[in-house]
Amino acid sequence: MFINSLNRSSSFYAHSFSFYKNISEQYNDHSILECVKQLLPDTVLNSYMADRSLKPLLHWFKNDLMKWMSNKIQCLSCKILMRVQILEGDSLNSRTSEIYTCDKCKSTIIFPRYAKILKIAETRVGRCSEWSILFGAILNSLSIQTRIVHDYLDHCWNESLINKKWIHIDSTLNYPISFNHPHYYEQNWGKEYEYILAFSAKSIEDVTKNYTEKWQIIHNRRKNDKIDLLKKMYLKA
Numbered sequence: 001m002f003i004n005s006l007n008r009s010s011s012f013y014a015h016s017f018s019f020y021k022n023i024s025e026q027y028n029d030h031s032i033l034e035c036v037k038q039l040l041p042d043t044v045l046n047s048y049m050a051d052r053s054l055k056p057l058l059h060w061f062k063n064d065l066m067k068w069m070s071n072k073i074q075c076l077s078c079k080i081l082m083r084v085q086i087l088e089g090d091s092l093n094s095r096t097s098e099i100y101t102c103d104k105c106k107s108t109i110i111f112p113r114y115a116k117i118l119k120i121a122e123t124r125v126g127r128c129s130e131w132s133i134l135f136g137a138i139l140n141s142l143s144i145q146t147r148i149v150h151d152y153l154d155h156c157w158n159e160s161l162i163n164k165k166w167i168h169i170d171s172t173l174n175y176p177i178s179f180n181h182p183h184y185y186e187q188n189w190g191k192e193y194e195y196i197l198a199f200s201a202k203s204i205e206d207v208t209k210n211y212t213e214k215w216q217i218i219h220n221r222r223k224n225d226k227i228d229l230l231k232k233m234y235l236k237a
C-alpha cells in the first residue's frame with residue numbers, strides 16, 4: 001500500500017524541512033508557549049501537576065479541545081461528496097489551503113493548513129500535523145521538552161523527553177495507545193517506513209529504529225543511507 005512512496009529522492013524530504021524547522025523554532029518561543037498554556041483548563045493542569053500523568057491532558061486535547069478535519073467532506077444540504085482543490089500558501093502563514101466545493105449547490109468550505117502555532121491554537125482544527133504541532137507546543141509550555149516526528153508516509157506525532165528518553169506521544173490516538181506505543185503503526189496500519197525523522201530547531205534525528213521490529217528490512221530498503229545528506233539539507237533549510 002505504501003510501496004509507491006518508498007525510495008523517495010532527498011528533495012522530497014527537504015521540501016518539508018523549512019516548515020518543521022520553523023515549528024521547532026516556535027517551540028523555543030516563550031511568548032508563544034505562554035499563550036498556548038492559557039488553553040489548559042485548571043482541572044487538567046492541576047491533575048497533571050498532581051501526578052505528572054499525561055493521560056488527562058491527552059484526553060482533554062483529543063475529546064474537548066480539537067476537531068478532526070476529514071479530507072472527505074459531504075455538502076450538508078446536498079449530501080454529496082465535495083470536490084477538493086489544493087492551493088499553495090505562503091509558507092510562513094499557511095502551507096496550503098484546501099477548497100472544498102459542492103458541484104451541485106456551489107457552496108464552498110475553505111480549510112487553511114496553518115503553520116503558526118497560535119493560529120492553530122485559535123482554530124483548533126486539523127489533521128495529525130495540526131494536532132501534533134499544537135500538542136507539542138502545549139507540552140513544551142509545561143516544560144516537557146517535546147519535538148515533532150514525521151514518518152514521510154502519511155502521519156506525524158510527537159516525542160517528549162521523559163526520564164532522559166524520547167517517548168512516543170500521539171495526541172490523535174486514544175490513551176493508552178497514545179503514549180509510548182511506537183510499534184503501533186507498523187503492527188496495525190501496515191506501515192513500511194524508509195525514514196522517520198524527529199525535528200529540533202537545529203537538527204534532525206533518524207528515529208526509525210525506535211518504531212520498527214523490522215529494522216533489517218528497512219535497512220535493505222534504503223539501499224544508500226541518506227541521513228547525512230538530509231542532515232546537511234536541514235542545516236540549510
Ligand SMILES: [Zn+2]
Pocket residue numbers: 075076077078079102103104105106107
Ligand atoms: Zn451542495
